[in-house]
Amino acid sequence: MLSRTTRMASAMVLSACFFGAYAQTPATPAKTPTPQQQRMTECNKSATGKTGDDRKAYMSSCLKGETTSSGKPLTPQQQKMKDCNAKAGDQKLTGDARKTFMSTCLKG
Secondary structure, eight states, rough: OHHHHHHHHHHHHHHHHHHHHTTSSSSOOOOOHHHHHHHHHHHHHTTTTHHHHHHHHHHHHHHHTTTOTOOOBBBBBHHHHHHHHHHHHHHHHHHHHHHHHHHHHHHO
């Protein structure tokens, strides 16, 4: 049978080994935020001071891209560009067909 001192010394050595192994474990690398997470961060920063329903409405429009990152609403031309771009995307237009469609859409 082992003496109490021997058991205590063995426990301390084992603890030191486990602690040393734990201390040398490399930290996990930081993940890069997704575009949605970045947008959420920007919208949260620009919504400072807004509360209640005003904040909810602002955050909803900001996350949809209906306001710029500075918090200002889109100009009519920017909104038209956004709408036309969405329509061209829905129709899966590319190249010259997309250019022609965008030109016609933005004029009308």
